[in-house]
Amino acid sequence: MNIGDVARMSGLPAKTIRYYEDIGLVEPMRSGNGYRSFRESDLHKLAFLGRARSLGFTIDECRNLMQLYADKDRASSDVKQIAKGHLQRIDAKIEELTQMRETLSHLIRACAGDNRPDCPILSDLASLPDQKKPA
Amino acid sequence: MNIGDVARMSGLPAKTIRYYEDIGLVEPMRSGNGYRSFRESDLHKLAFLGRARSLGFTIDECRNLMQLYADKDRASSDVKQIAKGHLQRIDAKIEELTQMRETLSHLIRACAGDNRPDCPILSDLASLPDQKKPA
DNA sequence: GTAGGGCTTCCACCAACTGGAAGGTCAAGA
DNA sequence: TCTTGACCTTCCAGTTGGTGGAAGCCCTAC
Structure with a gap:
């Protein structure tokens, strides 16, 4: 082929x-x-x-999975381990995105979205993190 | 500084x-x-x-947002538009990850995770997409 | 022989940084 | 005065997982 x-x-x-x-x-x-x-x-x-x-497995994980697939003496626990690690990463990512989504949709709701310049979205972005100027 | x-x-x-x-x-x-x-x-x-x-805004979006922030004659609708676009991207990503999570956790539950080689995770990965060999 | 598709390699580029090497600057301490 | 250490500088390379494009064979059909 x-x-x-x-x-x-x-x-x-x-x-x-x-x-x-x-x-x-x-x-x-x-x-x-x-x-x-x-x-x-x-x-x-x-x-x-x-x-x-x-x-969503990384290339490296794919490499490992393929090796396990080829190995007839593998333990399914090894496969499961990789999959579980990946699942955790996915969960972390979902968590992170959900948090962003939360904040963002909140700000969007608060924004009039008209032709005036006032905008809570920009106000939020412009706020400094809790740290002060140097002495 | x-x-x-x-x-x-x-x-x-x-x-x-x-x-x-x-x-x-x-x-x-x-x-x-x-x-x-x-x-x-x-x-x-x-x-x-x-x-x-x-x-989660991209660098390019940041550029636009900063320009709007600097422009005192901006319309908040422009900002809102950018934010909404970004929210959509986030939603799409969450959707995608949730779908992966679904499949993956299903497979993980089905896998014994012991020292035997049989593994539904690998079986799933090894299944060919619905397409056949060439004529 | 020429047009088209398919194949080849190679090089560059994407996002958004991050790591590290080689070296200049500056203030404090022995 | 010298040195040590923390800063700072630039530049180059690498990360992840490909994608786009150019230049140029190969093969078949017409």
Whole structure:
């Protein structure tokens, strides 16, 4: 299979696939004309990567997960551990965004949004953090 | 004030402040020894930037917001517009993360997490997207 | 032979910093 | 006076995960 084929089948852009080869995530063979030649197993890996990335795993985590996938003697606890760590990151991010959302929507509600210059959003942004000038 | 002073007072790392100067967000003066010399107004801008960034506004949005802040003839609707756009982005991100969280926590619950190799997390990742091989 | 698609490499760029090296400045202490 | 240490300077490189584009093969069809 050429890169266009696996791109279509994996749902990943060809550019991304070349990038994944660059960083050693897949190692397709080469045809006589220099084209990459993907095996079934490469396609499989790419699909794995696409799915893992879509769940937000980092490239490094993907690397680890693929290793575990390849290792028939793995312990599922190792996989679960990675997933749990990732879940925690997601939770932290959601928390952070929710906090932003809170503040921001509060400010938006308070802003008249008319043609006058007074604006609680700007007032908030302009407020200094609780620290004072140097002596 | 030297960079260390405004760093402490604004809560921003000195490196970040230099970077902000690089991209034209602040323009501190220079002392005879080559050190940056920050005015009160620079500190104010930096605090503004720090606050806006902490709410997740992009640097470009910060630029616009600072311009509006400086413009005494601004319409608060312009500010509100920027904030609303940003809120939408936040909502989209939260939505995306929540979806990931959903899938992931589901998989984690399904995984035994013991020393056996069977793992629904890996099984899910390994599933191909709904597309078939080429003709 | 030429037009088109697909493929190749390489280089640059995105956001928003962060780390580190090499070196100048300044105030205090021995 | 010298030195130590905390500041400060610039510049270069790296981070994450790709994306865009240029220049140039390859292959098939017409």
